[in-house]
Amino acid sequence: MTPRPHDLLWLRDRASLHGITDAWVETLWHSGLPVVVRRDVDDERIPVGVRGMRREQRAAGWVAAEAVVKRVTPEDLTDLNRLLRSPFVSQQPVQAAIQLAQRRWPWAWGVTGSTGYALATEIPVLHAASDLDLTLRAPEPLQPAQFTAWQALIAQLPCRADTQVETPAGAFSLNEWLRDGRVLLKTNQGPRLVRDPWHREA
Numbered sequence: 001m002t003p004r005p006h007d008l009l010w011l012r013d014r015a016s017l018h019g020i021t022d023a024w025v026e027t028l029w030h031s032g033l034p035v036v037v038r039r040d041v042d043d044e045r046i047p048v049g050v051r052g053m054r055r056e057q058r059a060a061g062w063v064a065a066e067a068v069v070k071r072v073t074p075e076d077l078t079d080l081n082r083l084l085r086s087p088f089v090s091q092q093p094v095q096a097a098i099q100l101a102q103r104r105w106p107w108a109w110g111v112t113g114s115t116g117y118a119l120a121t122e123i124p125v126l127h128a129a130s131d132l133d134l135t136l137r138a139p140e141p142l143q144p145a146q147f148t149a150w151q152a153l154i155a156q157l158p159c160r161a162d163t164q165v166e167t168p169a170g171a172f173s174l175n176e177w178l179r180d181g182r183v184l185l186k187t188n189q190g191p192r193l194v195r196d197p198w199h200r201e202a
Contacts, residue, residue, distance in 0.1 A: 003046055005171065006112040006135055008034035008072045008120050009063065016067035017050070022059040025050050034072070034120060035063065039170075041188045051117065053125065074110020074135050077119045088118055093132040096157035100134075103153065106146075108137040112164075132161040139168060141198040144178055151178070165197065172197045 003009060011017060013031050029050050038060060040047035045062040052058070076082075080101045088094050093115040100109070110116070113133030114125045136150075142165075151174075154161050163174040170187035172194075177183045182195040 003037045003065075003068070003071060004073070005037050005039050005166070006074050006110065006116070007037045008117070009037060009046070009048060009068045010034050010070035011063055012067045012069050016063050017048075018045070018062045020050060020059045020061040022050075022057075024052055024057050025059050028052050028057075033123075034070075034117075035061070036117075039186060039188050051125075072120045074112050074116055075108050075137075077111040077116050078109060082119065086119055087122055088124070088126055091118075091126045091130070092128075092159040093126060093130050094119070096132045096159050096161055099157060100153065105150065107142075110135045110137075130159065132157065132159055134161060134163045135171070136163055136165050136174070138165050138198075141196075147174060147178065167197050169198060 011031050014029070016031070017029070017035065029052075035048035035050050038047045038049045040060075042062060045064055046068070048061055048063050050059045050061060078097065078101050080098065083089065083094060083098045083101055086094055097111050097115065111119060111132070112135050114130055115132050118124065118126045150163070154163065164171045165174050165177070170185040170192070172183035172185050177197065182193060183197060184191040185194045185197050
């Protein structure tokens, strides 16, 4: 399957990562750490981002598909047994993910951001104020009322949680869409203000 935004990729070696000149990447990053797929356009390569231990340590680069040796998707990180075995199981974002994983939902969903990175790597990038970043797959149009149960549980979680809804056209903030009726749709070509995130009308 073609890598999608938020997938974590492990690469064959340091030379597989192209287009990054940040000094901290040269010092800290190695092929034992994943990169995260980001949104951009390139017919030949996969757009990726590298994260360091600090919030300001973010860099954008590119990799060839044949350099990828392992892939972990956000959906992989919602497995209840995996969550319960995590060394960060006592952290509030992981506890929140466990609550979501104990329910059945009519869509695929996953964990992204710092919580997803920690679950996939067991590197302690979580802290007391960490949010839970979520992605929800919606290949077909959904109505606001269909999110009632999801939003009700989100409101009861022990930490702040943010849901990005992925459509074939891009991704949007669920809270923003439910509140305003229109959203900034994040696409490979940049953000677009839309009312229907599935059809990308201006």
